[in-house]
Amino acid sequence: MLKHFISKVCGKFIFAPRIMICIPSQVTEVEKKAVIDAASQAGARKVYLIEEPIAAAIGAGIDISKPCGNMVVDIGGGTTDIAVISLGGSVVSTSLKIAGDKFDEYIVKYIKKKHNIMIGERTAEDLKVNIGCVFPKIQDTEMDVRGRDLITGLPKTITVHSSEMLEALIEPAMMIVDSVHSVLERTPPELAADISDKGIYMTGGGCLVDGLDKLLQEKTGINVMIAQDTVSCVALGTGKALDNLDVLEGKARK
Numbered sequence: 001m002l003k004h005f006i007s008k009v010c011g012k013f014i015f016a017p018r019i020m021i022c023i024p025s026q027v028t029e030v031e032k033k034a035v036i037d038a039a040s041q042a043g044a045r046k047v048y049l050i051e052e053p054i055a056a057a058i059g060a061g062i063d064i065s066k067p068c069g070n071m072v073v074d075i076g077g078g079t080t081d082i083a084v085i086s087l088g089g090s091v092v093s094t095s096l097k098i099a100g101d102k103f104d105e106y107i108v109k110y111i112k113k114k115h116n117i118m119i120g121e122r123t124a125e126d127l128k129v130n131i132g133c134v135f136p137k138i139q140d141t142e143m144d145v146r147g148r149d150l151i152t153g154l155p156k157t158i159t160v161h162s163s164e165m166l167e168a169l170i171e172p173a174m175m176i177v178d179s180v181h182s183v184l185e186r187t188p189p190e191l192a193a194d195i196s197d198k199g200i201y202m203t204g205g206g207c208l209v210d211g212l213d214k215l216l217q218e219k220t221g222i223n224v225m226i227a228q229d230t231v232s233c234v235a236l237g238t239g240k241a242l243d244n245l246d247v248l249e250g251k252a253r254k
Contacts, residue, residue, distance in 0.1 A: 003042045016045035020242040022234055025051045025081045026095035050241050051090055052076070052234055053083030056203040059237030060227035064088050069191030070198065073180060073216070074234065075206030077101050080176050082183045084191055092186045098175045100206040103128055110168035111147065115158050119147035128209060131162040134173035135211025135218075162210075173212060177219045184220065199223035203233040 019039050023032065032049055039047045056074040057064050064070065064085050074081045077100045083093035107124040111117050119127075123145050131141045141162045149156040180200070184192060200222055202213055207226055217224040227233050 018046045019044040020048040022052045022055050024079045024095040025093035052081045055237035056233045058240050059233035069194035071195045071200045073202045075204040084187045098172045107168050116150045117147040132165045133210040134169050135214040203227045205231045
């Protein structure tokens with residue numbers, strides 16, 4: 001797959017390209033080496049690694065080189081990365097395997113348990129995007145979905161409400177909130193004061209679940225902002241970091 005993307009971007013290159021790869025904030029040295037080896041074998045001349053929250057912060061337009069604290073919550077598909085960033089590096093960070101894909105899993109389990117209907121991941125994704133929420137809505141919305149009745153084995157259409165999605169998604173959402181709380185508890189007081197003043201930045205496609213920013217704001221008492229072009233923040237930040245390797249040389253390691 002790496003070879004395919006390298007050839008797609010570079011075409012038939014004479015010189016092997018430099019590649020920067022995002023990694024979750026809590027990966028082990030063994031996992032880092034595996035990523036570097038895979039990229040080298042795919043044709044990379046030099047491989048740099050950058051933690052996802054740092055890339056997300058750069059992509060969101062945050063100046064991470066200053067000595068003040070910035071908190072980034074990056075909710076992707078497979079992992080949620082939470083980090084307090086200062087002076088170009090992460091001071092306190094954590095990574096948990098609760099993110100967009102896990103939200104879909106919780107929706108599938110909920111519909112199966114409550115309605116005795118089995119739905120696929122794509123249907124769960126549609127529910128999450130269209131009526132999913134983790135904070136009570138003023139107006140309850142609904143959506144018709146088709147699945148397989150577990151009793152008869154036949155296709156069946158049911159109507160699902162956003163209030164049901166709240167029940168389905170509140171558990172994984174609270175796991176993310178608790179992790180943010182844990183990181184804040186471990187943050188040095190001066191940086192915590194900066195975060196209280198500036199707020200928490202949310203990036204990644206998973207943060208677009210309706211009400212997640214309001215839930216986090218209510219539970220922490222800190223203003224929460226969703227970054228512009230949130231889905232592409234990590235990719236944009238990685239590109240900017242690769243363009244400014246002289247500045248980030250100490251942070252992006254081979």
